[in-house]
Amino acid sequence: MSMRSAVVFLRDRLLYVLIVLIIISIGVGLMLLENMRYPGLVETGTISYFAAAAAFFLLLGLAVAYIRQQAYYKQLIYALEGSDELQVEAIMQTAVTKEQQLVARLLEKQMSAQLNKLGVHRRQQELHNHFVLQWVHHMKTPLSVIDLLLQESAKQMPLTEEEQSELTQSLHEEADRMARGLEMMLHTARLERFEMDLQLRRIPLHHVVRDVLIAHKRLCIRHNVVPLIQGEAWTETDEKWITIVLNQLLSNAIKYSKDKAGGKKLVFCLEQAADGSSKLHITDEGSGIAPHDLPRIFDPFFTGENGRAAGESTGMGLYLAKQVCSRLGHELSVASQLGVGTTFTIVFHPHGIHLLGEQ
Structure with missing residues (x-):
């Protein structure tokens, strides 16, 4: 490995060695020309001494530089050929020149970015x-x-x-x-x-809500849930994905309302703002969410008190709804009072769908 690192070191500095040799040759040539013009002005031994001294200092400089950087080159070769993992910390410690330190810092930064991506993937x-x-x-x-x-x-x-x-x-x-x-x-x-x-277009949100309610009509009748649609709104979104979100929110509203006696209202309130944005409030009269559970209901696999009591919650429904809304550029929030009911609010920002390119 020492011979390999020496070859790499010399090959990297071949241009500089050639330039120095050319300068030495020019100097020797000029002294020989002056000696021919003025015989005896410069002795031949002096010219030989100059050439030998210049070559010696060139070799000495290369040797000193190689000794200083030998560990760095060895570590690079070992990392590329003899190790399954790139030892960035070892390369950082052996870097000598400013250029090597910058390269090592770049490697460290890239390694950190890759590890972060790998952590997210895992x-x-x-x-x-x-x-x-x-x-x-x-x-x-x-x-x-x-x-x-x-x-x-x-x-x-x-x-x-x-x-x-x-x-x-x-x-x-x-x-x-x-x-x-x-x-x-x-x-x-x-x-x-x-x-x-994705299929992005401007859609009548009240029509989507109506279709979702029709799909859940049998469950609403079975559990005495009375749905109401108030207002109209148009928004820019993907109809299929926003239907998935509404299906999940409606299913939750029915699931956590069915154990209450009597009729329960489920209100879909739509608001259209002058700036092009719109809001959808989904308010049920179910069991509500405990205050200490509210900050975590959008976390994956979190079921909370209601989910554990119902025994049929995977903890992924609201996580999926939150992820879909975020990727579509919409905001999904919740407010709830235990024993009274829950309100989910989706805010559709004007042109919010174009935030998708920043995900």
Whole structure:
């Protein structure tokens, strides 16, 4: 490795050596010309001494420089050929010249950036793996319920019309839970390629809200939830992704309202501002969120008191909704009072969708 580092060192300074040799040759040539013009002015021994001394100091300078930088070159060669990982700290310690120190600092900065990217990737992979495991466990519940319902119905054959209707509704509800779980799994996987699945246009937000309510009509009727749409608004967004967000918020509103007795209102209030922005407030009359849970409800896998009590929360729904809104340039916030209800607010900024390029 010493021979390899010496060759690299000399090759890097070949131009400088050639320039010095040319200067020495010019000096010797000038002295020889002067000696020919004025014989005896410069002795031949002096000329030889000058050439030898210049060559000696050239070699001495190269030797001293190589000894100072030998560790640096050895470390570079070792890092490139003899090690699986780039030892940036060792290169930093062996750097001698200002140029080498700048290069070492650049390597350190690039290494830090790559490690940060790798950490983010590993974190995303861990979240994905954890979600897959939790999703598989979560899907066991509706399957078990469906199996139990079928076993009970088989024992009670023939069923009355009322029992048949109750069984059908229960099976539909469990099938809906499985469908929502599958959709969440699919949408979470698509987040990594979010920009490749966008269709941006100006849409009537009140129409989207209406379509979402129609899709959840059966659940609203079953759990005595009365939806209301107030106002109209137009906004620039992706209809499919904002529908995913509204589906999640509506599902949560129904899930945490169904245990309350009597009819419960679910109000969608739309506001259109003069500057082109718009707001959507979704207010339910459910169980509400505990104050100490509010700061964490958008964290992945956080279920809170309500989610643990319900026993059917993955902790990924609101995380997905928050991620989608952020990537679309929208703001999603929440306000809640325990035992009274919860209000989710989505703010659609004018041209906020163009913030996507900064993600």
